Amino acid sequence: GQSLEQPSEVTAVEGAIVQINCTYQTSGFYGLSWYQQHDGGAPTFLSYNALDGLEETGRFSSFLSRSDSYGYLLLQELQMKDSASYFCAVRDIHRGSTLGRLYFGRGTQLTVWP
Amino acid sequence: EAGVAQSPRYKIIEKRQSVAFWCNPISGHATLYWYQQILGQGPKLLIQFQNNGVVDDSQLPKDRFSAERLKGVDSTLKIQPAKLEDSAVYLCASSRGGPEANYGYTFGSGTRLTVV
Secondary structure, three states: OOEEEOOOEEEEEOOOOEEEEEEEEOOOOOEEEEEEEOOOOOOEEEEEEOOOEEEEEOOEEEEEEOOOOEEEEEEOOOOHHHOEEEEEEEEEOOOOOOOOEEEEOOOEEEEEEO | OOOOEEEOOEEEEOOOOOEEEEEEOOOOOOEEEEEEEOOOOOOEEEEEEEOOEEEEOOOOOOOOEEEEOHHHOOEEEEEOOOOHHHOEEEEEEEEOOHHHHHHOOEEOOOEEEEEO
16 A cells, blocks of 8 residues: 655745655656646646656756655745645556556645744 | 536535436547545545446445446446544546556546535
């Protein structure tokens, strides 16, 4: 099976930097994704890591260590609009298929204060 | 490109009633997913289609849930009969499938189901 652990909530002030950690266990592994979801909204894709290292996309960066089954999302120059839930998700290898499946963690609620 | 369309946006039913949700994925996306998101939790995969075939339905409660994707485009998810614990947001997502799916699923806004 699959399991993902991430903090339930994080708070920070505007302009700060915050890191949301994710540890995972899965029987097969393609990669680690991050999604953002505002209250009442749809999850939206932020980033994907298949290989070890850091991927940077604007103010957001994502890191993966496959040997440690660990990743994080780094949000810089926080803005009020970044207040949302952030989900890590593992893409596993599905028996008999090249598609894999995406499993989500329980999410981290980020609150950004002025 | 147009996003993933879902309807209805909200639905309130009594327990033991039936309900159906509809999803129209992004044009050209071969893979379609239904997720259930209970308040305060992450989305949970219910079923995955590749074109009109089921790839994975291992987490679909088949005694009460059913889904189909006729002609490999639109999809419907049905619950019959509904239970109180089915109260959740039902999200539909689509992707091109294959390695491209790694670079993001596109989710619809979901249907918020309340069972009373």
